[in-house]
Amino acid sequence: MTTQVEAKGPVGMAMMAGVAGLVISLGIVFSNLMSSGHASFNTGSNGVTWGLPVVNYVFFVLTSTGLTFVASLAMVFGFKEFYPIAKRCVWLAVVTLIAGFASLALEIGHPFRMLWAIPLSFQYLSPLNWMGVFYLAYLVLLLLKFQKVNANDWDSSGSRTLGIASFVAVVIAHGTLGGVFGAMIMRPMWYGPLVPIYFLLTAAVSGAAFAVLITYLTYGSAGNMPEKVRNLMAGSMSKVFAAVLAVVILAVVSRTVIGLWTNADGMQVWDHVVASPWYWIEIVLMVAAFLMLVNGSSPMLPALMVIVSLFIGRYEFIISGQLVPLFKGSWVPGLIQYTPSLTEWMTTLVAFSIALAGWAVGEKMLNLAAAPEGKNS
Amino acid sequence: MAKWGMVIDLEKCTGCQACSTACQMENNRLPGENYQDVLYYTEGKQPTPTLKWFPRPCMHCEEPSCLHVCPTKATFKTADGVVLIDWNKCIGCKFCMIACPYGVRFYTDEKPLIEPNIKDVFKGSGDLSWNPPYKGPQQDNAHGVGIQPNGVVSKCTFCYHKISKAPAGTANLTNEDEATREFTPACVRTCAPTARYFGDLDNPNSEVSRMISSKKGTRLLEHTGNKPQVYYVTGSGAGGGAAVPMGRNGINKV
Numbered sequence: 001m002t003t004q005v006e007a008k009g010p011v012g013m014a015m016m017a018g019v020a021g022l023v024i025s026l027g028i029v030f031s032n033l034m035s036s037g038h039a040s041f042n043t044g045s046n047g048v049t050w051g052l053p054v055v056n057y058v059f060f061v062l063t064s065t066g067l068t069f070v071a072s073l074a075m076v077f078g079f080k081e082f083y084p085i086a087k088r089c090v091w092l093a094v095v096t097l098i099a100g101f102a103s104l105a106l107e108i109g110h111p112f113r114m115l116w117a118i119p120l121s122f123q124y125l126s127p128l129n130w131m132g133v134f135y136l137a138y139l140v141l142l143l144l145k146f147q148k149v150n151a152n153d154w155d156s157s158g159s160r161t162l163g164i165a166s167f168v169a170v171v172i173a174h175g176t177l178g179g180v181f182g183a184m185i186m187r188p189m190w191y192g193p194l195v196p197i198y199f200l201l202t203a204a205v206s207g208a209a210f211a212v213l214i215t216y217l218t219y220g221s222a223g224n225m226p227e228k229v230r231n232l233m234a235g236s237m238s239k240v241f242a243a244v245l246a247v248v249i250l251a252v253v254s255r256t257v258i259g260l261w262t263n264a265d266g267m268q269v270w271d272h273v274v275a276s277p278w279y280w281i282e283i284v285l286m287v288a289a290f291l292m293l294v295n296g297s298s299p300m301l302p303a304l305m306v307i308v309s310l311f312i313g314r315y316e317f318i319i320s321g322q323l324v325p326l327f328k329g330s331w332v333p334g335l336i337q338y339t340p341s342l343t344e345w346m347t348t349l350v351a352f353s354i355a356l357a358g359w360a361v362g363e364k365m366l367n368l369a370a371a372p373e374g375k376n377s
Numbered sequence: 378m379a380k381w382g383m384v385i386d387l388e389k390c391t392g393c394q395a396c397s398t399a400c401q402m403e404n405n406r407l408p409g410e411n412y413q414d415v416l417y418y419t420e421g422k423q424p425t426p427t428l429k430w431f432p433r434p435c436m437h438c439e440e441p442s443c444l445h446v447c448p449t450k451a452t453f454k455t456a457d458g459v460v461l462i463d464w465n466k467c468i469g470c471k472f473c474m475i476a477c478p479y480g481v482r483f484y485t486d487e488k489p490l491i492e493p494n495i496k497d498v499f500k501g502s503g504d505l506s507w508n509p510p511y512k513g514p515q516q517d518n519a520h521g522v523g524i525q526p527n528g529v530v531s532k533c534t535f536c537y538h539k540i541s542k543a544p545a546g547t548a549n550l551t552n553e554d555e556a557t558r559e560f561t562p563a564c565v566r567t568c569a570p571t572a573r574y575f576g577d578l579d580n581p582n583s584e585v586s587r588m589i590s591s592k593k594g595t596r597l598l599e600h601t602g603n604k605p606q607v608y609y610v611t612g613s614g615a616g617g618g619a620a621v622p623m624g625r626n627g628i629n630k631v
C-alpha cells in the first residue's frame with residue numbers, strides 16, 4: 001500500500017487562486033467574445049494571424065509533453081528514483097494538456113465544427129490533422145495510464161504498455177506540432193526539419209521545470225518532503241534538469257546566431273528579436289538558472305525562472321515567425337506590429353488557472369504522492 | 378476541362394486600383410479585406426527612392442500550400458484549377474493564412490480598419506458577418522462565394538460564380554468579346570489599360586498561354602513550390618512603376 005503524504009504546501013491556496021483566476025478570466029473572455037467575437041483579439045488578416053492564445057497552446061501542450069517525459073523516466077525507462085513524482089507528473093500532463101486545448105478552442109473560429117470536420121475529412125497532408133489525432137490519442141492514453149496508477153497498478157503489463165504507448169504517442173504528437181511550424185518554408189524563421197527536435201528539447205526542459213516547481217509547491221519546502229523526494233530533487237532531478245537546460249540554451253543561441261547571420265528574406269526578423277529586452281531576459285534567466293543548478297542550489301527558483309523564460313521563448317518563436325509581412329495590405333510595412341489584447345491575455349490566465357486548479361484538485365483528491373510499494377518512503 | 382489562370386502585364390499596370398474596387402463591389406469585401414490588392418511600397422533610399430506597386434490576387438496555385446495544411450479539406454481545388462473554400466467546413470483555424478506565401482486570405486472577425494465599423498452599420502443576420510445594402514446575386518457557401526460568414530476564412534475565387542458558367546472549351550475570358558464578357562472575373566473586366574488576361578492555361582492557343590511563352594511569364598516565390606496559376610510578365614522594376622517586390626537580397630521575389 002502507498003501512504004498518503006500530507007501535503008503541507010499551499011495547495012488549498014493554489015486551488016482558490018486557480019478557481020478565482022478561472023472565473024475572472026473566463027468571465028472576461030466570454031463576455032468579450034460574445035460582444036465582439038474575435039475582434040476582441042489584436043490578431044488580424046493584415047497583422048499577426050496566430051496570436052497569444054496559440055502561444056499559450058504551444059507552451060502548455062509542450063509542457064504536457066515534457067511532463068510525460070519526466071514520468072516516463074520511471075515508468076518507461078526504469079529510473080526508479082523518479083517514481084515518487086511520477087503519478088503527479090502524469091496528472092500534471094493531463095491538466096496542462098487540457099489547459100493548452102482550452103486556449104486553442106478560444107482561438108478557433110468554429111471549435112465545435114472542428115470536432116466533426118477534422119475526423120470526417122481527414123486531410124492526411126495536414127500537420128494539423130495529425131497533431132489532432134496524436135494529441136487526442138495521447139490524452140486518452142494518459143487518462144487510462146492515470147487510472148491504472150490511481151488503482152495502484154504500476155507494473156502490470158497493461159499498465160506498462162499504456163505508459164510506453166503514451167510516451168510514443170506524445171513523441172509523435174509533439175513532432176506533428178513541430179511540423180505545423182517547421183514545414184512552413186514561406187516563413188523562414190520557423191522553417192527547418194529540426195524544429196520537432198527543438199520542440200522536443202524545450203518540451204523536456206519545460207516538463208522538468210514544472211515537475212520541480214509543483215513538487216515544491218506540494219510540500220511547501222524541501223524540509224517537508226519525504227526523504228526520497230528530497231534526494232531526488234537535490235540529486236537526479238536537478239542534474240537532468242540542468243543537462244537538458246544546457247542543451248536548450250545551446251539550441252536557442254544557435255538558432256539566434258544562424259538567424260542573424262543568414263541573409264534569406266524573412267530572417268531579418270531576428271534583428272528585431274535580439275533588439276527586444278525580452279530576448280535578453282529569456283537568455284539571462286536560462287543561463288542564471290543553469291548556473292544555480294550546477295552550483296547545487298535548490299532547483300525551485302531555477303524552475304520558476306525557466307518557466308518564465310520558456311514562455312517568452314514560445315511567444316518569440318510564434319509571434320516573430322509572423323512579423324515579416326507577406327504580400328498583404330495596400331502599403332507594405334517593414335515589420336508587423338502586434339501587442340496582445342486584454343482578452344488574449346485573459347486566455348493566458350484561463351490556461352494557467354486550469355493548470356493550477358487542476359493540479360490542486362488532483363493533489364487534494366487523487367493522492368498524487370503515491371508510488372509503488374517499497375519504492376516510496 | 379480548362380485550367381484557369383491569369384496573366385498580369387506589369388508594364389501596363391498603372392496602379393489605379395480599379396481591379397481592387399471592382400472586386401470589392403463584386404464580392405462585397407470589407408475595407409482592408411480585399412481579395413485583390415495593389416501593394417504600394419518604396420524601393421531604394423534617399424535621394425533616389427522609387428515608388429512601386431504590385432497587383433496581387435490569389436495565385437490559385439497548382440500546389441496550394443493552403444490546401445495541403447487545411448485539416449478539414451475546407452480548402453479544395455476544383456477540376457478547373459480554382460482553389461476555393463467551403464465555408465460550411467472551415468473551422469477558422471487559420472493555418473491556411475499562415476501557410477499561404479502570398480498573404481491573400483482573410484479572417485473577418487477582427488478589428489475594423491475604419492470607424493464606424495461597417496459590420497455594425499449593416500448588421501448581418503444568422504451566420505453572415507454583415508449585410509451590405511448592395512449584394513452580388515450569388516451566395517454559395519460551399520464555394521466560398523458571397524458574404525463571408527463569421528469564423529471562417531475567405532479569399533479570391535477568380536469570381537467562380539462567373540467563370541464556372543463559361544461554355545466548355547472557352548480559351549479566353551475577356552471583356553472585349555461580348556460572348557465571354559459576363560463570365561470574365563471582375564478585376565479583369567474592369568482593368569482600364571487591360572493589364573489583366575484570363576484564360577485556359579492548358580490551351581496552348583489561349584491568350585494567357587501565348588503571353589507566358591512569348592513574354593517569359595514569371596511566378597512569384599518559386600522556391601516555395603506553390604506554382605501559381607497567376608503569371609506576371611515584363612515589369613523588371615527598373616525605373617519605378619509596377620514591379621515584383623524585391624527581397625532582402627535585392628532580387629525580385631520570383
Ligand code: SF4
Binds near residue numbers: 434436437460
Ligand atoms: S495564393 Fe495562397 S491562398 Fe491562393 S492558392 Fe496559393 S497558397 Fe492558396
Ligand code: SF4
Binds near residue numbers: 446449
Ligand atoms: S481556416 Fe478554414 S480553410 Fe483555413 S486551414 Fe483552417 S479549416 Fe481550412
